[in-house]
Amino acid sequence: xxxxxxxxxxxxxxxxxxxxxxxxxxxxxxxxxxxxxxxxxxxxxxxxxxxxxxxxxxxxxxxxxxxxxxxxxxxxxxxxxxxxxxxxxxxxxxxxxxxxxxxxxxxxxxxxxxxxxxxxxxxx
Numbered sequence: 001x002x003x004x005x006x007x008x009x010x011x012x013x014x015x016x017x018x019x020x021x022x023x024x025x026x027x028x029x030x031x032x033x034x035x036x037x038x039x040x041x042x043x044x045x046x047x048x049x050x051x052x053x054x055x056x057x058x059x060x061x062x063x064x065x066x067x068x069x070x071x072x073x074x075x076x077x078x079x080x081x082x083x084x085x086x087x088x089x090x091x092x093x094x095x096x097x098x099x100x101x102x103x104x105x106x107x108x109x110x111x112x113x114x115x116x117x118x119x120x121x122x123x124x
Contacts (some may be wrong), residue, residue, distance in 0.1 A: 005095045011085055015122075019080040021095030021115055022057035026076060029053040032100055033078040034111060035069060037120075038092035044094070046106040048080060058105050063089075085122045092117040 007019040021033065034049035048069040057069055068081040068088045078095060094117045100110035 001120075003095050003097060003113055003115035005093065005115035007030075008093060010123065013086055013122055013124050015085050016081070016083045017085060017120060019095075019118060019120070020079075021078045021091055023076040023097070027052050027076070027097070031069045031097050032097055032105060032111075033069075033071070034105070035080045035093060035098045036096060036108060037089075037093045038117075039088075039091040042091075044108050045106045047093070049105050050078060052112075060106075080122070085120075087122050087124045090120060090122050092119050106116045 002024055005019060005021045009017060010052040011017055012026065031052045031053055032049050033052060035047040036044050037047050038044040046060050047063055048067055050069045050071060055071065057066065065074055066084045070079050095115040096111035097113045098111035
């Protein structure tokens with residue numbers, strides 16, 4: 001599955017931004033769609049995930065309550081709504097898809113397909 005992420009940009013602290021990740025075709029019902037991010041000099045880290053079938057969601061503690069992952073099934077698109085952005089949210093954000101079990105949903109290695117990344121910069 002070739003994914004395409006977009007929607008990044010430069011915003012101020014406290015602003016909101018919505019990222020989108022489009023798949024070229026129908027997403028299989030057993031797939032998990034996820035967002036990861038990588039800040040300069042740091043490892044890629046889990047942000048949020050959603051199971052396509054039942055829309056169960058998982059979030060990193062650092063974004064819980066501020067970010068929301070959602071889908072538009074008709075458009076084969078997953079979104080990441082980011083509110084109350086902080087400078088520490090600055091990173092390249094990647095969408096990914098795979099079929100991890102629940103215990104591995106937060107692992108980079110659990111996902112086979114990745115988007116190209118979109119840069120989010122939050123100024124203070």
